[in-house]
Amino acid sequence: MLYNRLDELRERLDQRRDLARREEDETPGRLTHRDNMVAMYSSRLAQLDAVENGLCFGRLDSTGGTNYIGRIGLFDPQREPLLIDWRAEAARSFYTATAARPGDVTLRRHIHTSHREVTGISDEVLDLSAPQDDQSTITGEAALLAALDAERSGRMRDIVETIQAEQDDIIRAPLDGTLIVEGGPGTGKTAVALHRAAYLLYEYREQLASRGVLLIGPNTMFLRYISEVLPGLAETDVLLRTIGDLYPGVSADREEPDEAAAIKGSETMVEVVKAAIADRQRLPETEVDMDTEYGRLVLDRAACARARDRARDSGKLHNAARPVFEAAMIEALAEQVAERIGTDPLGGENLLDEDDLAEIGRELVGESDVQAVLDWLWPKLTPKLLISGLLSSRRRIASAAPHLTEYQCGLLLRTPYSGWSPADVPLLDEAAELLGSAEDKTATAAAERRRQERAEYAQGVLDIAMGSRSIDVEDEDDPEILLATDLLDAALLGQRHVDVAYRTTAERAAADRTWTFGHIVVDEAQELSPMAWRMLLRRTVTKSMTVVGDLAQLGDLSGTTSWSEALEPHVGRLRHRTLSVSYRTPAEIMAEAAKVLVRIDPALTPPTAARRTGVEPWRREIDDSELFIRLAGLIDAERSEVGRGSVGVVVPNGRLAALEDLAVPDGDDAGGPVTVLTVRRAKGLEFDAVIVIDPDGISSQSPRGDNDLYVALTRATRRLGVIDVSS
Numbered sequence: 048m049l050y051n052r053l054d055e056l057r058e059r060l061d062q063r064r065d066l067a068r069r070e071e072d073e074t075p076g077r078l079t080h081r082d083n084m085v086a087m088y089s090s091r092l093a094q095l096d097a098v099e100n101g102l103c104f105g106r107l108d109s110t111g112g113t114n115y116i117g118r119i120g121l122f123d124p125q126r127e128p129l130l131i132d133w134r135a136e137a138a139r140s141f142y143t144a145t146a147a148r149p150g151d152v153t154l155r156r157h158i159h160t161s162h163r164e165v166t167g168i169s170d171e172v173l174d175l176s177a178p179q180d181d182q183s184t185i186t187g188e189a190a191l192l193a194a195l196d197a198e199r200s201g202r203m204r205d206i207v208e209t210i211q212a213e214q215d216d217i218i219r220a221p222l223d224g225t226l227i228v229e230g231g232p233g234t235g236k237t238a239v240a241l242h243r244a245a246y247l248l249y250e251y252r253e254q255l256a257s258r259g260v261l262l263i264g265p266n267t268m269f270l271r272y273i274s275e276v277l278p279g280l281a282e283t284d285v286l287l288r289t290i291g292d293l294y295p296g297v298s299a300d301r302e303e304p305d306e307a308a309a310i311k312g313s314e315t316m317v318e319v320v321k322a323a324i325a326d327r328q329r330l331p332e333t334e335v336d337m338d339t340e341y342g343r344l345v346l347d348r349a350a351c352a353r354a355r356d357r358a359r360d361s362g363k364l365h366n367a368a369r370p371v372f373e374a375a376m377i378e379a380l381a382e383q384v385a386e387r388i389g390t391d392p393l394g395g396e397n398l399l400d401e402d403d404l405a406e407i408g409r410e411l412v413g414e415s416d417v418q419a420v421l422d423w424l425w426p427k428l429t430p431k432l433l434i435s436g437l438l439s440s441r442r443r444i445a446s447a448a449p450h451l452t453e454y455q456c457g458l459l460l461r462t463p464y465s466g467w468s469p470a471d472v473p474l475l476d477e478a479a480e481l482l483g484s485a486e487d488k489t490a491t492a493a494a495e496r497r498r499q500e501r502a503e504y505a506q507g508v509l510d511i512a513m514g515s516r517s518i519d520v521e522d523e524d525d526p527e528i529l530l531a532t533d534l535l536d537a538a539l540l541g542q543r544h545v546d547v548a549y550r551t552t553a554e555r556a557a558a559d560r561t562w563t564f565g566h567i568v569v570d571e572a573q574e575l576s577p578m579a580w581r582m583l584l585r586r587t588v589t590k591s592m593t594v595v596g597d598l599a600q601l602g603d604l605s606g607t608t609s610w611s612e613a614l615e616p617h618v619g620r621l622r623h624r625t626l627s628v629s630y631r632t633p634a635e636i637m638a639e640a641a642k643v644l645v646r647i648d649p650a651l652t653p654p655t656a657a658r659r660t661g662v663e664p665w666r667r668e669i670d671d672s673e674l675f676i677r678l679a680g681l682i683d684a685e686r687s688e689v690g691r692g693s694v695g696v697v698v699p700n701g702r703l704a705a706l707e708d709l710a711v712p713d714g715d716d717a718g719g720p721v722t723v724l725t726v727r728r729a730k731g732l733e734f735d736a737v738i739v740i741d742p743d744g745i746s747s748q749s750p751r752g753d754n755d756l757y758v759a760l761t762r763a764t765r766r767l768g769v770i771d772v773s774s
């Protein structure tokens with residue numbers, strides 16, 4: 048019945064899309080309207096396709112009746128609920144009712160399906176005095192344990208069927224303010240962060256639809272790993288980004304030494320960027336000369352300094368202050384011309400008046416020699432020009448960052464046009480803030496801004512009404528909503544000829560550096576440097592954020608060591624929540640990792656493992672010369688243990704090149720995929736079996752090497768092996 052309803056809805060959307068496609072009115076406004084409608088229907092259809100598997104996964108019996116819980120809400124034609132969206136308040140006790148505190152819940156049933164078939168159920172009877180079906184068994188943990196033991200495919204799955212009470216509490220926490228979620232490895236921080244994004248988009252639809260939600264992850268491999276979770280929950284309007292690709296038009300894939308990244312991440316770089324800009328506001332050694340139609344004109348250093356001071360004192364950003372500098376320089380040049388051609392031979396006042404001077408000034412501005420001098424003394428700068436100019440000149444680095452040693456200056460130095468590293472990106476953003484736009488602020492620019500605002504408004508209203516709302520599918524029947532979007536389209540997008548193609552909020556946000564989001568979720572947040580936080584905090588006006596991380600897993604040298612120090616000065620008081628149970632790492636493996644955790648900080652305690660597997664971690668010592676060949680054999684053995692499950696081989700940075708040929712990216716006849724990776728890449732990921740190579744090498748590769756080793760040892764869901772390398 049549920050699937051019949053889903054099919055009906057799909058068919059209806061499909062018909063509407065066809066109808067929209069056949070729209071024949073070819074006037075520009077109607078064409079845009081048609082394209083928008085087609086895109087929106089397509090995106091809604093994709094959302095319905097995404098919930099096909101596991102559409103309904105739970106049943107909740109309470110004294111008030113029976114409800115079915117699923118990925119979306121469905122209603123019958125009489126508007127009676129058929130399926131309750133997992134995020135609705137009515138579904139909440141599915142996650143929170145316990146035997147000790149059942150509330151009015153009598154039975155919780157997990158329904159297991161494969162495609163459209165029910166393959167099993169597991170029941171938890173919460174009120175033992177209630178009449179029981181003979182078939183019911185008390186299997187509250189069965190669904191959870193089955194999920195935890197399941198093979199990992201290389202893509203994270205959602206946990207919507209088995210969210211635990213402490214996780215539910217965080218997922219449904221109010222939107223306002225900044226929430227810090229801490230928890231050890233495998234406690235579900237990423238899972239909770241993703242489900243919270245989906246929940247917030249459902250619960251605060253109108254607030255968030257037009258501004259969108261941004262999720263920051265540590266690297267692109269991680270973003271790929273989590274990329275299927277939100278679409279599977281029918282949410283497509285979350286922008287997933289690393290800090291390195293948050294700046295539109297920049298893809299930061301250049302590698303650099305950790306030490307260089309650490310320098311760039313420090314907050315002192317704000318002053319360095321300011322100094323680099325000041326450095327580009329030059330003065331000539333003695334004088335500058337220009338050939339003009341009035342002959343050769345010369346301005347001395349003092350005259351240039353006066354013009355520079357006037358521009359600096361204007362309080363404007365560098366690019367906006369350029370016209371001030373230009374005006375002061377032209378004034379000085381025009382006076383020189385006036386003296387030359389307007390002097391009264393009889394000794395009276397200069398023969399040229401204000402208007403003449405202005406006319407001379409206008410002519411001088413158009414002179415190419417004059418412009419070349421102005422560009423040299425006060426160039427219009429883009430962030431990319433400024434930062435690449437800074438980092439490719441030892442002289443400029445030393446002048447803008449006098450606090451750095453020569454060795455540190457050398458670390459920052461790079462050849463021009465050699466691409467951007469992730470740590471460069473917050474510098475670009477800082478530069479963009481300090482430079483201001485390099486475009487002339489002409490009337491056209493203002494008009495463009497107004498046009499954008501109008502388009503954004505229209506798009507926002509559309510998003511709210513149609514595009515990015517969560518699926519509460521019966522709205523599809525609501526004539527008011529359809530009428531509203533049709534009217535908006537006709538009025539705003541059509542009659543006013545505002546030329547916006549339909550783009551999701553996430554797409555529009557991705558293209559706009561100054562976009563501010565309705566909510567920001569930061570995963571592996573301990574890795575963010577002070578400069579990265581500055582960049583991110585510019586993307587939120589409301590400071591509504593969910594920040595998840597674990598300080599014990601901090602690897603980045605300029606990362607976060609205290610949440611309150613990093614954030615409270617910018618966002619005010621923080622709210623804190625903790626996750627205490629590790630769902631990934633079995634007790635046997637957690638015991639191994641705990642030995643490293645005490646080295647990091649004896650006061651820290653590891654999370655409690657949700658399960659034991661009975662499989663102890665193994666340890667071998669292998670001679671360096673035999674490592675490759677013997678490791679190949681050990682990987683094969685692990686693959687046969689975990690079937691189609693995944694194997695991860697975590698190596699010190701320096702061994703990656705020698706061992707990466709052992710990877711089997713997509714799996715083969717012998718088993719599932721094998722990934723060979725450094726700790727940085729492994730962050731946030733998990734594998735059925737993990738082999739950690741050369742733990743001492745990992746520990747000693749960075750001042751945070753023990754943290755890295757702790758991360759490496761906690762990536763396995765089932766099996767762990769450790770190989771010490773001797774030489």
Ligand SMILES: Nc1ncnc2c1ncn2[C@@H]1O[C@H](COP(=O)(O)OP(=O)(O)OP(=O)(O)O)[C@@H](O)[C@H]1O
Pocket residue numbers: 191194195204205206209210211214230231232233234235236237238239597600630631730731732733761
């Ligand atoms: N309630 C749950 N039901 C089923 N699986 C869960 C649950 N909570 C977490 N998991 C699973 O546990 C594993 C670890 O979760 P996740 O990656 O979110 O943890 P984490 O705290 O982010 O870990 P790390 O800090 O090591 O990156 C994932 O496979 C996740 O799906």
